[in-house]
Amino acid sequence: MSENNWIDDDDVEVPLFLGKYEGERNEEGERHGMAKAFLPNGDLFEGHYENGKRHGAGKYVFSAGNGVRYEGHYSKGKRHGQGVMYYPDGSIYDGTWSEGLRSGKGKYKYANGDVYEGNWKNGKRNGLGTYTYQEKGMTFTGNWINGVFEGEGKVSTETYIFQGHFREEQPTGTGRFVFPAVGCQQVRH
Numbered sequence: 001m002s003e004n005n006w007i008d009d010d011d012v013e014v015p016l017f018l019g020k021y022e023g024e025r026n027e028e029g030e031r032h033g034m035a036k037a038f039l040p041n042g043d044l045f046e047g048h049y050e051n052g053k054r055h056g057a058g059k060y061v062f063s064a065g066n067g068v069r070y071e072g073h074y075s076k077g078k079r080h081g082q083g084v085m086y087y088p089d090g091s092i093y094d095g096t097w098s099e100g101l102r103s104g105k106g107k108y109k110y111a112n113g114d115v116y117e118g119n120w121k122n123g124k125r126n127g128l129g130t131y132t133y134q135e136k137g138m139t140f141t142g143n144w145i146n147g148v149f150e151g152e153g154k155v156s157t158e159t160y161i162f163q164g165h166f167r168e169e170q171p172t173g174t175g176r177f178v179f180p181a182v183g184c185q186q187v188r189h
Helices: none
Strands: 020-025 031-038 044-050 053-061 069-075 078-086 092-098 101-109 115-121 124-133 138-145 148-156 161-167 170-179 184-188
Touching: none
Parallel strands: none
Antiparallel strands: 020 031, 031 044, 044 053, 053 069, 069 078, 078 092, 092 101, 101 115, 115 124, 124 138, 138 148, 148 161, 161 170, 170 184
């Protein structure tokens, strides 16, 4: 359940004399308004600047290739608001950002086919959400704390459903197994 945190287009803005900049400037000579910026590392940003920082809607294309890019909103140079990040391994995050990190509601489609949809905080799964393991045929629905399935929740597989309390993604304490195919239940103590 890794979330490619290494890609960062925040705080890489370069001084005015580096790279190539095509766009408007304010009275202080700062990047301001709609623009296209070719950064010295080969990255490209097209979008809106305010007082020298990316602010508003924009598209940031990483020179790494393979379609690695961010399309969405910025605030004061950081990804902020609604946006979609396309990672180099094929993973895609579509959701809200705050201060450059996944935060709020979002959906992350992992390269291996797994999907997490729910709440995020500081770049990690946090709050209510559902994680589906494609290969295992297993779905975790419930509470996440700092990226880990914790507290009340439910695990569903093809053969059973377990509802109860979890600690570090493992059932703990009292819970209930339901076996829909055979029509029976079992309480776990």
